[in-house]
Amino acid sequence: MTYCITPLPLAPFRPLLALDDIALAEHGARRMVAQTPNSAPCRVSLIDAEPGESLILLNHAHLTAAASPYRANGPIFVREAAVEATPVIGALPAILNGRLLSLRAYDRSWMMTDAEVAEGDAVETWLIARLADPLIETVHIHTARRGCYMAAASRPA
Numbered sequence: 001m002t003y004c005i006t007p008l009p010l011a012p013f014r015p016l017l018a019l020d021d022i023a024l025a026e027h028g029a030r031r032m033v034a035q036t037p038n039s040a041p042c043r044v045s046l047i048d049a050e051p052g053e054s055l056i057l058l059n060h061a062h063l064t065a066a067a068s069p070y071r072a073n074g075p076i077f078v079r080e081a082a083v084e085a086t087p088v089i090g091a092l093p094a095i096l097n098g099r100l101l102s103l104r105a106y107d108r109s110w111m112m113t114d115a116e117v118a119e120g121d122a123v124e125t126w127l128i129a130r131l132a133d134p135l136i137e138t139v140h141i142h143t144a145r146r147g148c149y150m151a152a153a154s155r156p157a
Helices: 021-026 121-131
Strands: 004-006 030-033 054-063 072-079 101-106 112-118 138-143 149-154
Touching: 021 030, 054 149, 072 149, 101 121, 112 121, 121 138, 121 149
Parallel strands: none
Antiparallel strands: 004 149, 030 054, 054 072, 101 112, 101 138, 138 149
């Protein structure tokens, strides 16, 4: 059993990238500049912005199933120069390595069935074990300290 890490698609965010700061604010978003290495992970390209690189910080609904009490949204970064990453099979993208992560497993009804906080090799071990369970449909990966959504993990297609 392995896993697939899926980035967010670029298309829904592309219109925001062309907006000025006033128009972004009307959408509840802000243009930011990365200040330090590994401080602004892009959820579309699955890489950290370099210091000085421009990003959009916005609220994103990452779990929208209306019937689930776990509906959720939160802040994410999208690099202005983002190119949509391809799904990553059997490996953790660099933005997930070296971070303390909150892993949340959901079934087909979007009910949370398990959760863990892990980093390093323990993330991969946990993902493989949970996705071997046929009742688990997907795992949402968040930063553990700030709780920001990072990516989704599922079985490869």
